[in-house]
Amino acid sequence: MLRLENISSFIHTSLSNHLSETSVLLLEMTIIALAAITLFALLGLILVLMERKVSAWIQIRLGPNRVGPKGIFQTAADTLKLVLKEGFVPDGADKFLYKLAPFVVMIIAMILLAPIAFAKNFAIWDLNIGVFFITAISSVSVIGILMAGWASNNQYSLLGAMRSGAQIISYEISAGMAILSIVVLTGSLQISDIVASQSNGWWLFKGHIPALIAFVIYIIAVTAETNRAPFDMAEAESELTGGFHTEYAGMRFALFFLAEYINIFIVCAIGATLFLGGWMPFHIGNWEAFNHIMDYIPSSIWFLSKTFFLIFVIMWFRWTFPRLRIDQLLQLEWKYLLPISLFNLLLITLIAIKGWHF
Amino acid sequence: MFEQVSTSENGELVINVGPQHPATHGVLHLLITLNGETVTKLEPNLGYIHRSIEKMCESLSYRQFIYTTSRMDYLSSHINNHACALTVESALQIEIPERAEYIRVIMSELTRMASHQLWWGAMAMDLGALSPFFYAFRERESINDIMEETCGARLTMNYFVPGGVMYDLHPNFVAKVKEFIVFFKSKIDEYDELLTGNIIFQNRMKNIGIISKEDAISYGCTGPTARGSGVSCDIRKIYPYSIYQKLDFDEVIEHGCDSFSRYQVRMKEMRQSLKIIEQLIDNIPKGEFQAKTKAVLKLPKGEFYTRVETARGELGVYIVSEGGTSPYRIKFRSPGFSNLSALEHMVKGHKIGDLVAIMGTLDLVIPDIDR
Numbered sequence: 001m002l003r004l005e006n007i008s009s010f011i012h013t014s015l016s017n018h019l020s021e022t023s024v025l026l027l028e029m030t031i032i033a034l035a036a037i038t039l040f041a042l043l044g045l046i047l048v049l050m051e052r053k054v055s056a057w058i059q060i061r062l063g064p065n066r067v068g069p070k071g072i073f074q075t076a077a078d079t080l081k082l083v084l085k086e087g088f089v090p091d092g093a094d095k096f097l098y099k100l101a102p103f104v105v106m107i108i109a110m111i112l113l114a115p116i117a118f119a120k121n122f123a124i125w126d127l128n129i130g131v132f133f134i135t136a137i138s139s140v141s142v143i144g145i146l147m148a149g150w151a152s153n154n155q156y157s158l159l160g161a162m163r164s165g166a167q168i169i170s171y172e173i174s175a176g177m178a179i180l181s182i183v184v185l186t187g188s189l190q191i192s193d194i195v196a197s198q199s200n201g202w203w204l205f206k207g208h209i210p211a212l213i214a215f216v217i218y219i220i221a222v223t224a225e226t227n228r229a230p231f232d233m234a235e236a237e238s239e240l241t242g243g244f245h246t247e248y249a250g251m252r253f254a255l256f257f258l259a260e261y262i263n264i265f266i267v268c269a270i271g272a273t274l275f276l277g278g279w280m281p282f283h284i285g286n287w288e289a290f291n292h293i294m295d296y297i298p299s300s301i302w303f304l305s306k307t308f309f310l311i312f313v314i315m316w317f318r319w320t321f322p323r324l325r326i327d328q329l330l331q332l333e334w335k336y337l338l339p340i341s342l343f344n345l346l347l348i349t350l351i352a353i354k355g356w357h358f
Numbered sequence: 359m360f361e362q363v364s365t366s367e368n369g370e371l372v373i374n375v376g377p378q379h380p381a382t383h384g385v386l387h388l389l390i391t392l393n394g395e396t397v398t399k400l401e402p403n404l405g406y407i408h409r410s411i412e413k414m415c416e417s418l419s420y421r422q423f424i425y426t427t428s429r430m431d432y433l434s435s436h437i438n439n440h441a442c443a444l445t446v447e448s449a450l451q452i453e454i455p456e457r458a459e460y461i462r463v464i465m466s467e468l469t470r471m472a473s474h475q476l477w478w479g480a481m482a483m484d485l486g487a488l489s490p491f492f493y494a495f496r497e498r499e500s501i502n503d504i505m506e507e508t509c510g511a512r513l514t515m516n517y518f519v520p521g522g523v524m525y526d527l528h529p530n531f532v533a534k535v536k537e538f539i540v541f542f543k544s545k546i547d548e549y550d551e552l553l554t555g556n557i558i559f560q561n562r563m564k565n566i567g568i569i570s571k572e573d574a575i576s577y578g579c580t581g582p583t584a585r586g587s588g589v590s591c592d593i594r595k596i597y598p599y600s601i602y603q604k605l606d607f608d609e610v611i612e613h614g615c616d617s618f619s620r621y622q623v624r625m626k627e628m629r630q631s632l633k634i635i636e637q638l639i640d641n642i643p644k645g646e647f648q649a650k651t652k653a654v655l656k657l658p659k660g661e662f663y664t665r666v667e668t669a670r671g672e673l674g675v676y677i678v679s680e681g682g683t684s685p686y687r688i689k690f691r692s693p694g695f696s697n698l699s700a701l702e703h704m705v706k707g708h709k710i711g712d713l714v715a716i717m718g719t720l721d722l723v724i725p726d727i728d729r
Contacts, residue, residue: 059491059493060492060493061492155373159392229486229488236486236711238381238485238486239714240710241379320487321487322485322486322487322559322562323486323558325712327709328561328562
């Protein structure tokens with residue numbers, strides 16, 4: 001059967017037959033880099049189209065339906081338009097930082113793709129501190145946003161960036177706590193270990209109610225971390241016109257836009273990996289026949305369907321809820337989510353120590 | 359011209375909200391001073407869409423000037439036309455056929471609903487919920503279709519003329535309005551489920567933008583803005599015109615004085631409008647739709663004033679006549695202008711996000727303010 005694992009090992013063996021070890025490594029790295037960039041662009045296009053279709057569905061519209069069958073090439077056409085637009089720098093802007101900011105945000109989103117296991121034995125870099133790596137790197141993207149807001153020489157941008165800074169840093173803590181609770185249950189920071197530990201059931205079901213609470217907190221926190229409505233303080237188009245990217249146009253704007261969607265993909269992928277078993281098929285205890293049928297579905301399909309389900313949920317939020325106010329947003333984090341997640345972590349630790357989980 | 363500043367003397371941030379800004383719903387310009395996120399000062403600057411409607415009216419005849427008023431508060435053009443027609447009719451003492459009165463009230467209430475629907479969608483959009491806008495437009499579209507059939511227009515109707523209405527009703531009118539009543543009754547419950555009960559929405563609305571009853575009166579607030587503060591000011595009730603005194607409906611008054619009360623007033627007014635239409639739609643009397651009037655109207659020398667309740671509040675039409683074929687001076691008392699004047703009072707001390715929300719609850723239509 002066509003599994004991603006087989007493709008990667010096929011490439012590896014066929015290259016090893018012809019080339020020396022060093023050149024195989026170099027060539028593979030190049031292939032991976034190209035694949036990551038392609039994936040970045042492709043995911044962006046797919047997610048933007050998905051967002052537009054989901055929003056259209058919720059808002060009793062048709063959505064894009066002119067470019068290509070059912071409008072599937074709409075985002076490609078939009079990207080082309082954005083590439084062709086003038087790279088505009090506003091008067092009085094800090095030119096260097098202004099131009100650098102979208103790349104900072106984009107590069108961080110791309111780095112975050114590395115430790116994610118897209119299928120069985122198929123990750124760019126399955127490092128032993130995978131989860132920690134993700135939380136560490138993802139907090140850097142706020143620098144890019146602050147940079148963009150400051151360098152634009154626009155009050156709206158500045159306000160948006162400041163809001164974003166406060167928000168992302170706050171919600172990182174809750175997201176971290178939720179991630180930590182699964183790490184406590186698994187005893188490992190490595191993504192492949194975390195997935196392997198869910199072979200007899202997903203943590204969402206195995207970890208009793210505390211795992212469920214951690215999952216809900218995780219979803220809320222990452223929605224805020226990716227600046228998505230109802231927590232889209234940084235953009236808040238009805239208040240701050242466009243927030244930190246008010247002054248951006250053309251491809252620089254597109255990079256912010258793409259990075260936002262890639263970030264959504266990443267946080268949903270992490271959520272799916274930690275709580276919903278990643279690429280692990282759905283297994284029920286001793287139901288051998290059932291488990292066997294589930295195993296027959298390729299692991300990449302499992303991973304992507306779980307991830308896209310979470311992405312759909314986050315999009316659903318955006319098109320349903322009104323926006324919170326900045327002080328309410330911070331109150332929610334510091335007064336409710338953080339105490340709950342700390343207490344929840346305590347419960348999870350208790351469960352892990354006593355071995356109460358299934 | 360305004361001085362280009364980005365910070366005030368105390369180092370506070372000065373921001374231009376508008377004239378091009380997604381939350382102002384038109385070309386309103388607010389110069390706000392921010393201390394962090396908190397609004398400390400707000401100064402509305404008007405005039406970006408001033409078209410001298412009042413001056414223009416002085417050179418138009420009494421039949422013509424009504425058409426310009428459709429462009430004032432374009433969301434309640436029927437009601438604006440109604441006010442002008444009433445002024446001319448009262449000056450000339452024209453008796454209006456009963457059928458015309460019924461048609462006028464039904465049309466006015468449909469307009470009120472359409473206006474409130476648009477407000478609902480736009481206000482939700484100000485708060486960051488984008489979907490309600492589309493739901494609101496779906497319902498508004500069916501009202502516009504009804505209007506289109508009878509009046510031939512969807513926004514600037516120009517349907518009410520001195521002496522009655524311009525044309526008779528379209529044959530489909532009654533059936534379509536009945537269909538709409540059934541349709542909208544289910545949708546208005548959906549509005550409440552989607553937005554009113556939402557916890558985020560309630561937190562954004564309750565105890566925000568408070569204006570007390572006394573302040574509302576002294577700022578000259580009218581319409582739902584004042585009724586949200588407990589001021590009884592529905593012209594349809596206190597100075598009934600047309601056939602409103604015959605109808606059974608309630609004046610919606612809320613006593614919360616905050617954004618949520620103003621929101622509730624409008625939501626309940628939509629139900630009251632439905633109630634009014636239900637009473638009238640089956641009993642539209644047969645007969646003439648327009649009284650016989652002279653080809654050229656000449657108002658007697660004197661001053662004439664009429665007021666009506668538009669979707670936004672009290673609209674007054676003041677005509678000074680020298681006895682000629684066109685008014686000597688005309689003045690509109692528009693509800694939006696006075697309601698906007700209370701904005702600074704409501705917003706001071708709140709966050710910039712609340713500024714947008716409060717502005718949404720005032721239901722400003724900028725061409726109505728500027729004229």
